[in-house]
Amino acid sequence: DIQMTQSPSSLSASVGDRVTITCRTSQSINNFLNWYQEKPGKAPKLLIYGASNLQSGVPSRFSGSGSGTDFTLTITSLEPEDFATYYCQQTYSTPPNTFGQGTKLEIK
């Protein structure tokens, strides 16, 4: 199975900051990497698919990049509603569809 390493596990930031979350895979997955946002008591929401494609309706301050084994999710100019937990997911080699461990983004 492909192993996912997501970092950091938690992150404190302020409204207006730029933040970057990293996801590394144990072998190349081309660009079969998706990002999700999860808020307490709510289902996860797709943000980015195929490493860099913005899901419809997602604000443009979210962006994704990377290919192979190293990927990043960047949020420019944090808004209050962005404080949540973020997960990466690889869909290159399935089953299983593996998720990263999650990054909790908290208000500083």
Place this chain on the structure above:
Amino acid sequence: QVQLVQSGAEVKKPGASVKVSCKASGYIFSSFDINWVRQATGQGLEWMGWMNPNSGNTGYAQKFQGRVTMTRNTSISTAYMELSSLRSEDTAVYYCTRRGNRGYGEFDNWGQGTLVTVSS
């Protein structure tokens, strides 16, 4: 709009089974795979398996092989996930999700989640 509406919360005793339903609307049910993902309290997302509603073909995570069964009723656009031999570690929120058609296996729509509590 696409909607996945799941059945309500369940409380089960260890050793019992639970069957969670997921009713789809707003799209052609048979055209998109349904996946199931669970999340224990305070933990991350764990993929359980997938089902093709058209063929009924399924694929399960090795961890759940022999305990999980995914089925569907196409006449009512509903998918089901049944988990047997429940233990306390199966206490979690269970989500059905739709795998999108952008070619990257993305889960583009999610149900609201069903809390399954396993307790004696």
